[in-house]
Amino acid sequence: MPETIIMPKKLVVVCLFNFLIAALLGLALRYSFLGSIEVNYRFLTHAHSHVAMLGWVYLMLYVCIAHYFVPEQKPIYTKLFWVTEFAVLGMVLSFPFQGYAAVSISFSTLHIFCSYYFVYLVWKQHETASVVTSRLLKTALVFMVTSTIGVWCLGPAVSMLGQASAFYQIAIQFFLHFQFNGWFLIGVLAVFFHLFKIENSKLFSAFYWVLIVSTVLTFALPMQWFAPHMVFPWINGVGVVLQLVLIVLFVKLIKFKENKVASGDNLVVINLYRFAVLCFILKTIFQASSIFPAFTNVVYGHRSFVIGFIHLLMLGVVSGFLFSFILKNNLLSYSKTTYFGVYSFLVGFVLTELILLIQGYKFFTGSGLLPNYYLSLFCFSILLPFGIALMLFNLIRKKRN
Template identity: 50%
Template sequence: MKLLSKMSSQKSWIICCFFNFLIASLMGLLMRYLYLFPLNINYSFLLHAHSHVAMLGWAYLMIYVLIVRFYLPKEKGEKPIYSQLFWVTEFAVIGMMVSFPIQGYALFSIVFSTMHILLSYVFCWLVWKDGFKDRTSHHKLLLVAVLFMVFSTLGVWCLGPAVSMLGKQSAFYQIAIQFFLHFQFNGWFLFSVLALFLKQFDDKIEKKAFKIFFILLIVATFLTVAFPISWYVENNLLSWINTIGVVLQLVAFVYFYKMLKPQIAWFKTNLDSTTKIVYGLALCSLFLKTGIQLLVLIPNLGEVSHQIRSFIIGFIHLTTLGIITGFLLGVLIQSKLLSHQSYLLRIGIKCFIFGYIITEVLLFVQGGFLYFGKGPLWGYYEEIFGTSILIVVGLSLITASIFKTKMLPKEVSLNPSNSELTK
């Protein structure tokens, strides 16, 4: 009965994460609706709510669930503190979900945001204490991910002094925001999902290639923060630092490919078609992101890229919907936390991916039109609103499928060769 209760608890966690994701996607759909039919809704407030719920209610909490399930010993992961901490964190997310659309950055939204950060510190301390006894490759990635998560929040703590001393329009304030976002997305989120992805390979990874990949990616993550800083500080040195970081990142992912190449045939053989699709989405998005970062080394393109809104949104969604969500869905399906046999799930995944791909194409084509001075793409707002509906429908179907998914015991491995995962 205790095991069934624990499994049911983790199933409710997953449903909660997808509920947050669905709400964030509905907010995003509403934002695109406002371009077609203006309503008495503050777009900026809604944008804050959308981004916070997507980052902290979906990505953060889903990573939380998977770390507890796959990185903590059974007796540690079943401690009541993890369930209590999850639900208090979800309370903070709901607080942001309600307060941001009403007041934007103000008293209650700041209280709930601060609460989430403090709770994340508790989670990091618990995971560090309970889950970092091993020093395998994927454990090292997760350890660095946790450090990046804590490090990123330095940017948040700088926001108060920045506003009081220089105001919200100051370079200091904007750099603090970019610092937080950079190390959240490229540090905490990216390193976490890569750790979960590489966990299934266990000791099959060639250690020398991993070491080079690991070190280069850490260094590149620190160096590439120079790019968003360069938007607010004019200094040629920042451009050179970012260039070095982007090149190191490219080399890191070359070693990432070399590290996985001997295992690709084995890996593909043991995966069902749905899992292959979502992992393919994640890996293609990852290499596309690296390619885009190389493109913005072109001086003129780098200077205007952050001024064209569709480029910015396209790049953010490439990271959040393509890379982070792609890897998370892959791990969830592979570990049977989502059932690949569910018709609802398969249709939902296809709707989500199709909607994601078409909206990305529209965003980057629109950005290209604006960059080359050809004006907006004809029918852009109608088209991107229509295709965004597919994302909402896809997430709705995926969420509905979870209710019919039977949770497997915690002992089930993430390794795809495990007979429980592949039969």
């Protein structure tokens, strides 16, 4: 299988560079509460989220999937990567100045069509002897395509009912929910299970179907936010209970302590696995709290909880796994710079998550702001781009054996 082929270094450099841009934009957003940044906050948020999702997570998953599941990679994958990166750079350069407008929408549309072609290529050309990874990979790709239905609904929603309508908001949530919980999460699990050589079994089959059903059912939560109905909390309740079952099945499936595959990895790779799995468990527990309507309303009404949850999934679970995949391929030297970069990122993530959680709780109890809340959040956030920059520096500097 393609593990013997070295993961393309140039493409990983581009992905990490995109992540660094996203982190710096996020840092600028947090600085905006301390001083003026002379840029529209909402426009900058669009730029930050798009480059993080589509420039870092999407493209790094692209590289991993092509590397592990497409033997004898054809030049078309490299060409398509650069066209997709062109779309990402177009969004980075247009969103901060115009938000959603003709130029940024054009680049976003180009990215979607590139993703469709990527799905077509991988579906047709992927090879894996494992039923487990094949099912997970195909499911992730299906969720990716399905999520874009929400994007195509935005135009009709605006023209018919406007941006304040429930239709428009649900379309956005549809895209985000199935991108995050479908394409991104299941995509990294496909690679993770491939590396851990998880075999097909009744346990995996149960895990797979609980994963799919719970992912679909938990979309009832954003539906309840914008189109309240008495049935949605019950559907979401079933979904979150299934997710708790999912975590138990997941832990049994990977058998972390007994897995001989992981035992051959460097300690920092194993720690990243552990960190990502821990964040996956915490994400599920936090999401399970949505079963209580009073808490759900508070969470939706306070950005600290919303941003904290998104970062828990994107930075903790997904990025944790993606970092481990990069390191496992020996693209970075196991030096003090690498260790300092990885652990700086993780410490910055944990500290900012704690501040967001504590502040969210203070909002929940009506006890106001933490002392120096915005300053502390900004200072700890510096560790995120700093850690990424160190890893990127190490990656560029390391020479191939």
